[in-house]
Amino acid sequence: xxxxxxxxxxxxxAVLAVVAEEDGxxxxxxxxxxxxxxDQVGDASVYGTLRRLYASxxxxxYVVASDEGPHxxxxxxxxxxxxxxxxxxxxxxxxxxxxxxxxxxxxxxxGKEVPR
Amino acid sequence: xxxxxxxxxxxxxxxxVRRQLDDLPAAEIDELTDGLAADLADALSDGGLAAKTGGxxxxxxxxxxxxxxxELRAAAGLPARGSRGAGGRPVRHVQRQxxxxxxxxxxxxxxxxxxxxxxxxxxxxRPTWWVLRGLMIAAVAHAMFPHxxxxxxxxxxxxxxxxCVVASTALGxxxxxxxxxxxxxxxxSRSSMSPGPSGVFEVRRWLVGAVNALAVVTLLAVLSGPWxxxxxxxxxxxxxxxPQNAVYIDGVPATNLFAYDAQGRPLPRxxxxxxxxxxxxxxxxxxxxxxxxxxxGGRISLGSVDQYWLFLQPVVDTSGSPLWNAFPLxxxxxxxxxxxxxxxxxxxxxxxxxxVPTLRPAAATxxxxxxxxxxxxxxxxxxxPTTGTSPSVVANTASPTHAPAGxxxxxxxxxxxxAKTSPAPAA
Numbered sequence: 001x002x003x004x005x006x007x008x009x010x011x012x013x014a015v016l017a018v019v020a021e022e023d024g025x026x027x028x029x030x031x032x033x034x035x036x037x038x039d040q041v042g043d044a045s046v047y048g049t050l051r052r053l054y055a056s057x058x059x060x061x062y063v064v065a066s067d068e069g070p071h072x073x074x075x076x077x078x079x080x081x082x083x084x085x086x087x088x089x090x091x092x093x094x095x096x097x098x099x100x101x102x103x104x105x106x107x108x109x110x111g112k113e114v115p116r
Numbered sequence: 117x118x119x120x121x122x123x124x125x126x127x128x129x130x131x132x133v134r135r136q137l138d139d140l141p142a143a144e145i146d147e148l149t150d151g152l153a154a155d156l157a158d159a160l161s162d163g164g165l166a167a168k169t170g171g172x173x174x175x176x177x178x179x180x181x182x183x184x185x186x187e188l189r190a191a192a193g194l195p196a197r198g199s200r201g202a203g204g205r206p207v208r209h210v211q212r213q214x215x216x217x218x219x220x221x222x223x224x225x226x227x228x229x230x231x232x233x234x235x236x237x238x239x240x241x242r243p244t245w246w247v248l249r250g251l252m253i254a255a256v257a258h259a260m261f262p263h264x265x266x267x268x269x270x271x272x273x274x275x276x277x278x279x280c281v282v283a284s285t286a287l288g289x290x291x292x293x294x295x296x297x298x299x300x301x302x303x304x305s306r307s308s309m310s311p312g313p314s315g316v317f318e319v320r321r322w323l324v325g326a327v328n329a330l331a332v333v334t335l336l337a338v339l340s341g342p343w344x345x346x347x348x349x350x351x352x353x354x355x356x357x358x359p360q361n362a363v364y365i366d367g368v369p370a371t372n373l374f375a376y377d378a379q380g381r382p383l384p385r386x387x388x389x390x391x392x393x394x395x396x397x398x399x400x401x402x403x404x405x406x407x408x409x410x411x412x413g414g415r416i417s418l419g420s421v422d423q424y425w426l427f428l429q430p431v432v433d434t435s436g437s438p439l440w441n442a443f444p445l446x447x448x449x450x451x452x453x454x455x456x457x458x459x460x461x462x463x464x465x466x467x468x469x470x471x472v473p474t475l476r477p478a479a480a481t482x483x484x485x486x487x488x489x490x491x492x493x494x495x496x497x498x499x500x501p502t503t504g505t506s507p508s509v510v511a512n513t514a515s516p517t518h519a520p521a522g523x524x525x526x527x528x529x530x531x532x533x534x535a536k537t538s539p540a541p542a543a
């Protein structure tokens with residue numbers, strides 16, 4: 001099964017969850033997603049998602065300057081983003097429950113895709 | 117978190133990604149790629165994780181900035197490159213096509229061994245260009261403005277030049293430190309909590325481009341040919357090249373003529389004609405009798421006091437018409453270049469020499485009729501006779517006359533009015 005297609009549908013949820021845990025810059029978010037098991041996630045997809053969530057008002061962003069290197073752009077979640085996260089968690093949980101009810105009892109594939 | 121090292125590969129990759137996004141508004145490109153260099157550097161130094169999971173940016177992935185940019189914009193919810201089609205902005209489309217043509221050459225040039233050297237020299241010369249650009253814009257403004265804002269040693273002109281140079285330099289500095297193009301030099305702690313107004317960078321890019329183009333065109337025009345230093349005469353100067361009427365001495369046009377009699381004494385007024393009886397005038401500018409105060413002497417410094425402008429103006433005949441072939445022309449000093457602010461009225465031009473050597477009487481010369489005859493040292497015929505009934509007398513001198521010699525093509529020259537009473541021509 002092509003998990004990258006599955007990932008596309010839940011990347012917003014995953015990114016929101018990671019950023020809600022702690023502010024992070026682009027690659028930091030990528031690293032935490034991968035560490036959490038989403039090792040297929042592409043970094044450009046994550047950066048684009050961060051940008052889109054920011055543009056939709058779910059995230060705030062700030063730049064941290066560096067003395068030796070390039071600056072890093074950090075993202076943090078705001079109240080709008082938290083509300084969005086709660087909505088998506090509910091939708092995801094409902095979806096998983098629904099799908100689980102359709103599947104035979106042995107090891108549903110989709111269950112492995114839950115980020116945490 | 118330790119600072120990541122930005123390698124040239126990363127910079128090139130970020131630049132390539134930006135180019136793939138260049139159909140988007142500049143602010144959007146900045147938002148998408150701001151901090152990308154640091155992220156990529158982290159990913160690179162995090163190679164162990166990337167290799168283990170197989171999802172990180174690996175070398176072959178880096179070879180394809182287009183795919184990377186496509187993923188970036190897809191995830192960001194932006195339209196795919198080129199999908200805007202006819203509904204998009206045609207200017208951007210053309211821009212992109214041009215850029216795609218140029219990119220291979222650009223890559224080739226930038227990978228050449230001499231490129232860093234050239235680039236560094238270029239960066240070092242950038243402030244020079246800003247100043248030059250300011251000067252060129254000032255020159256354009258000078259040419260367009262009316263004469264009360266002229267670029268010479270007067271406050272408005274100096275102010276204009278200063279303003280243009282300062283503005284150009286400020287614009288240059290802002291452009292260099294503007295949108296985060298140069299990742300190597302972005303140590304500034306700009307914090308952007310909100311997305312910037314997307315139109316501003318765009319407008320400024322166009323503005324800078326237009327200003328640069330104007331400055332380059334002006335610079336080329338200045339370098340490639342004669343440029344009127346005085347916009348008041350801009351049209352005339354072009355028209356004067358080559359002059360239709362002029363007296364050249366050693367390749368330099370004469371601005372005034374002085375006659376001396378046989379005894380070597382200066383003749384205050386003479387009228388000169390050529391072999392066909394045409395009046396000898398110095399150049400078209402001068403002989404253009406519409407402007408009686410055409411500037412011919414240029415500007416002469418009076419030293420510590422001030423500067424004034426020197427004019428030559430014709431003697432008038434008894435009917436009041438100017439005689440541009442009567443020499444020496446009268447001299448006028450004016451505070452401005454239009455001849456309106458006279459500080460001394462029409463006066464005799466200073467003699468180049470107080471006297472010249474006396475001529476030896478020639479046997480072939482016709483008998484003189486006055487005490488101070490003009491010796492004609494050739495046997496050429498005089499173009500017109502001087503009649504005794506209308507002597508061309510100038511105040512306080514004897515009139516140089518000679519006997520008629522042969523046929524004359526034109527009637528007698530008009531009589532000059534005394535210089536002291538000549539009315540001032542229209543300024």
